[in-house]
Amino acid sequence: MRGQAQPLLHGSDLRRRRALGAAMKNRRILLQTSRPEAWEDFVEQLQHDGCTVCMTATIDQCKEAARRDIPVLALLDPPSGDHARAWVLELMMIDAGMHTAVVTEMDDEIFHDVMEGLGILTPLPPRPMASDARKMLGLLEQVESLGG
Numbered sequence: 001m002r003g004q005a006q007p008l009l010h011g012s013d014l015r016r017r018r019a020l021g022a023a024m025k026n027r028r029i030l031l032q033t034s035r036p037e038a039w040e041d042f043v044e045q046l047q048h049d050g051c052t053v054c055m056t057a058t059i060d061q062c063k064e065a066a067r068r069d070i071p072v073l074a075l076l077d078p079p080s081g082d083h084a085r086a087w088v089l090e091l092m093m094i095d096a097g098m099h100t101a102v103v104t105e106m107d108d109e110i111f112h113d114v115m116e117g118l119g120i121l122t123p124l125p126p127r128p129m130a131s132d133a134r135k136m137l138g139l140l141e142q143v144e145s146l147g148g
Contacts, residue, residue, distance in 0.1 A: 032062035033077035045133035077103040
């Protein structure tokens with residue numbers, strides 16, 4: 001993270017960290033949103049970190065794009081929490097290994113209860129910022145380092 005001291009890594013830890021960082025480069029991330037202006041800082045951070053962001057306005061466009069080229073991660077910005085679970089399930093039908101993150105205003109505990117069993121990487125706030133992108137990419141690196 002910028003402006004914060006990072007721990008000193010040596011030997012195999014350093015090589016592993018470099019490999020994970022390199023693995024995040026050129027990652028294809030699919031973003032479904034009807035509010036692109038709300039995602040500007042977030043998307044800019046993803047691109048800065050070497051990710052390719054493909055944006056769609058609707059869930060149908062998102063599913064079609066995922067069928068053409070499975071992304072490492074799909075970000076869903078549903079109009080309400082009622083849609084989130086169904087949309088994640090629809091993407092899982094395309095590829096169960098696709099990671100997802102969902103915009104929600106739900107409390108963390110309620111989100112966990114409602115979305116339990118779907119393997120959603122993280123909930124995102126309605127106006128995700130660059131710091132949210134960095135946090136999400138860190139979680140994605142952790143999951144992928146475990147073979148997920």
